[in-house]
Amino acid sequence: MKPVMSCILNRRSVRTYIPQEVSVDDIMQLLTAASWAPSGNNLQPWKFSVVVNNKDLIKEVSSLTVFRNWVQNSSCLIAVFLDTKIANPKIESAHLKHIQSIGAAIQNILLAANELGLATCWIGEILKNEDQVRELLGVSDDLQLMAVISVGHSNKNSLKSKRRDISKNIISWL
Numbered sequence: 724m725k726p727v728m729s730c731i732l733n734r735r736s737v738r739t740y741i742p743q744e745v746s747v748d749d750i751m752q753l754l755t756a757a758s759w760a761p762s763g764n765n766l767q768p769w770k771f772s773v774v775v776n777n778k779d780l781i782k783e784v785s786s787l788t789v790f791r792n793w794v795q796n797s798s799c800l801i802a803v804f805l806d807t808k809i810a811n812p813k814i815e816s817a818h819l820k821h822i823q824s825i826g827a828a829i830q831n832i833l834l835a836a837n838e839l840g841l842a843t844c845w846i847g848e849i850l851k852n853e854d855q856v857r858e859l860l861g862v863s864d865d866l867q868l869m870a871v872i873s874v875g876h877s878n879k880n881s882l883k884s885k886r887r888d889i890s891k892n893i894i895s896w897l
């Protein structure tokens with residue numbers, strides 16, 4: 724199987740981490756993968772705040788989600804923001820495109836991590852505490868929180884989640 728397809732099919736959200744540091748080199752690769760995502764008008768509306776091998780701050784950020792029990796065991800958190808200075812949220816149709824671009828960047832991170840043998844989970848539940856996340860990370864309010872990604876090492880990838888049959892997703896084939 725081609726490497727990209729293999730990464731797509733083998734990636735799963737991982738919620739069990741072992742205490743092992745993530746290297747700066749690996750994080751830079753994840754951010755490089757994110758930066759090469761497609762974006763509307765190539766505006767690249769993303770910004771990242773990285774918390775790495777900093778147990779105290781990881782614990783504080785984790786406390787802002789109901790998933791704190793396992794998020795706090797990760798070695799790195801990548802908070803992904805939409806830069807509203809680049810992407811004006813008042814123009815609604817454009818805003819949708821910018822959010823889609825951020826989704827592409829996040830997916831690139833997850834797939835690159837999978838290739839590097841790193842475990843990740845996309846955490847959206849924390850968005851309800853956007854202001855507190857921004858405060859903890861010292862991020863200004865012209866950046867809108869899109870997700871936090873937990874990154875770490877794991878000895879578990881059970882390939883647990885399943886997908887419905889593709890035929891159920893195809894509404895027409897003309």
Ligand SMILES: Cc1cc2nc3c(=O)[nH]c(=O)nc-3n(C[C@H](O)[C@H](O)[C@H](O)COP(=O)(O)O)c2cc1C
Nearest residue numbers: 734735736737738790844845846847848849884885
């Ligand atoms: C927008 C978005 C938000 C998500 N938020 C959370 C979350 O807050 N907590 C969590 O454990 N998983 C979260 N996930 C992961 C999904 O639960 C997961 O992708 C889905 O169940 C499929 O499982 P898989 O990633 O293992 O294939 C989120 C995924 C997406 C795309």
